[in-house]
Amino acid sequence: MFYETINKSHIIFFDSFDCGDDGLNNYLKELALKDQDDRKCTTTLVFSRYRGNISLVGYFTLKNTCLIYKPDEKAKIGLPAVEIVFLAVNKKKQRRGIGSKILKKIIYDTVIYSNTFSAVFAIVLSSLNDAVEFYKNSRFIDTDEYFELMPDECRETTTSLFLNLYMEY
Numbered sequence: 673m674f675y676e677t678i679n680k681s682h683i684i685f686f687d688s689f690d691c692g693d694d695g696l697n698n699y700l701k702e703l704a705l706k707d708q709d710d711r712k713c714t715t716t717l718v719f720s721r722y723r724g725n726i727s728l729v730g731y732f733t734l735k736n737t738c739l740i741y742k743p744d745e746k747a748k749i750g751l752p753a754v755e756i757v758f759l760a761v762n763k764k765k766q767r768r769g770i771g772s773k774i775l776k777k778i779i780y781d782t783v784i785y786s787n788t789f790s791a792v793f794a795i796v797l798s799s800l801n802d803a804v805e806f807y808k809n810s811r812f813i814d815t816d817e818y819f820e821l822m823p824d825e826c827r828e829t830t831t832s833l834f835l836n837l838y839m840e841y
């Protein structure tokens with residue numbers, strides 16, 4: 673597998689991509705390039721090469737955010753975090769370990785970035801309910817009375833999860 677930051681030359685790969693979720697498919701096809709240009713999110717495409725043929729097997733979209741820490745009823749502290757806005761694997765390639773490999777890369781790259789450039793306390797995300805087990809397999813946990821994500825409409829229908837890098841690495 674190899675990774676490339678999204679750009680206009682990748683449009684030819686978009687039609688063939690279907691992860692089974694219309695919201696995630698449409699984001700890639702309709703908004704990912706614009707968000708990249710507007711510096712709202714960064715999308716990385718995941719390709720595989722087989723006998724000279726290149727295909728798009730997945731993508732992920734990240735941005736900087738903060739995880740809100742509430743040590744007591746009055747205090748709220750913003751801790752630096754990276755948010756996985758989207759992560760998707762092509763339907764035909766799911767359940768073969770590709771999503772886990774991509775998630776490992778995101779965690780690894782974030783730890784390196786944190787150690788060498790700008791601190792990151794946690795990786796956070798709003799997971800579609802079907803994918804919660806996938807993230808929990810990689811030690812993501814539910815937010816609780818001490819930790820919450822920044823408000824966002826999508827949080828109403830999804831599950832808020834985070835990985836505490838300080839505890840892990």
Ligand SMILES: CC(C)(COP(=O)(O)OP(=O)(O)OC[C@H]1O[C@@H](n2cnc3c(N)ncnc32)[C@H](O)[C@@H]1OP(=O)(O)O)[C@@H](O)C(=O)NCCC(=O)NCCS
Pocket residue numbers: 691692693696757758759760761762765766767768769770771772773797798799800802803804805806807809
């Ligand atoms: C969720 C997703 C990224 C996982 O990618 P993947 O390549 O299929 O995942 P892996 O093969 O690495 O799965 C590793 C383990 O996670 C769990 N898992 C993966 N997908 C799961 C799902 N949809 N439901 C429950 N558990 C799941 C399983 O335990 C799996 O191990 P197993 O296959 O041995 O049972 C992929 O299924 C996908 O793109 N789904 C549609 C879009 C989506 O839900 N994205 C996440 C939104 S935030």
